[in-house]
Amino acid sequence: MTDRLRRTGVLIVGLSVLLIGCGGPAPVAPAPPTIPSARDARGADPCALLSATQLTSAGLGAAGTAATAETGPRCSWHGRAGDLDVTLYTGGDGLATLAANSEPTTTRVRLAGYPALETFTGRGEFCQYDVGVADRQVVSAALAAPEPGSCDVLQHVVPELLGNLPTAAPTPAPTR
Numbered sequence: 001m002t003d004r005l006r007r008t009g010v011l012i013v014g015l016s017v018l019l020i021g022c023g024g025p026a027p028v029a030p031a032p033p034t035i036p037s038a039r040d041a042r043g044a045d046p047c048a049l050l051s052a053t054q055l056t057s058a059g060l061g062a063a064g065t066a067a068t069a070e071t072g073p074r075c076s077w078h079g080r081a082g083d084l085d086v087t088l089y090t091g092g093d094g095l096a097t098l099a100a101n102s103e104p105t106t107t108r109v110r111l112a113g114y115p116a117l118e119t120f121t122g123r124g125e126f127c128q129y130d131v132g133v134a135d136r137q138v139v140s141a142a143l144a145a146p147e148p149g150s151c152d153v154l155q156h157v158v159p160e161l162l163g164n165l166p167t168a169a170p171t172p173a174p175t176r
Contacts, residue, residue, distance in 0.1 A: 035114060035115065035132055035133065035134060035135070036113070037113065037114075037167070038133060038134040038135070038167070038168035039133040039134060039137075039139075039162060039165035039166065039167060039168055040133075040134060040137070040165060040166050040167065040168040040169070041088040041089075041090050041133055041134070041137045041138075041139055041165055042090045042137065044073075044088055044165060044166070045066070045073065045075075046064070046066070046073050046074060046075035046086045046087065046088050047064035047065075047066050047075035048164075049075075049086065049161045049164045049165065050064075050077075050086075050157065050160060050161055050164065051164075054157070054160050055077060055079070058079075058081055058153055058156060058157050059079050059080045059081030059082075059153070060077040060078075060079040060081050060082075060084050060157070061077055061078055061079035063077075064076060064077045065077075069087055071087055071089050071140075072087055072088045072089045072090055072091070073087070073088050074086065074087040074088075080146075081143070081145060081153050082125075082143050082144050082145035082146060082150060082153070083143070083144045084141065084142070084143050084157070085140075085141070085142045085143075086139065086140070086141050086161065087139075087140040088137075088138075088139055088140075089137065089138040089139075089140060090136070090137050091136070092136065093136060094132055094134075094135060094136040094137055094138050095115060095116075095117070095130065095131075095132035095138050098117055098130045098138060099117055102117055102119065102130075103119055105119060105120075106118065106119045109129075111129055111131055111155065111158055111159065112131075112158065112159035112162050112163075114131045114132055114133060114162065115131070115132045116129050116130060116131040116132065117129070117130040118151070120150065120151050123148050124145075124148035124149055124150055124151060125144065125145050125146070125147065125148060125150060126142070126143070126144050126145070126150055127142070127143050127145075127150035127151035127153075127154050128140065128141065128142040128143075128154075129141050129142075129154055129158055131158060131162065133162060133165060133168075134168045139158075139161065139162065139165070141154055141157065141158050141161065143157075
């Protein structure tokens with residue numbers, strides 16, 4: 001009988017430890033990294049962020065089509081390299097919200113020194129970068145290409161696009 005009580009006691013203690021360990025707080029998503037050279041996308045025209053020369057060299061044609069999406073102003077270009085959409089998110093919680101709601105295949109990367117989320121198809125015909133350019137501002141660039149290599153095109157285009165955004169005013173330090 002004591003052997004049976006001992007096994008029952010060990011089982012109860014083991015289950016208690018397991019349940020206590022599982023009952024801890026849920027893991028918190030890591031905060032997005034700081035943005036050292038912030039840009040200001042508020043009020044920017046996404047169709048004006050790439051010059052005709054930049055678009056032509058990327059194979060995207062010269063004229064973009066403006067649209068207002070639910071998430072912010074958008075511009076679309078069509079050319080031999082594929083269909084490029086650029087959207088400026090200047091409301092909400094920025095990159096942190098996008099990271100929390102991203103696909104399982106999305107990875108955190110840096111693009112042109114900025115924190116970004118990269119999502120692409122297995123063969124590379126579609127690629128999207130969501131780039132944190134300021135605390136609550138994101139530039140999203142998505143390219144659907146006729147053949148693999150869409151991320152290669154975006155890795156060339158996005159730094160040029162970001163460089164054409166105005167520099168953000170410094171955020172004042174919090175007062176105590």
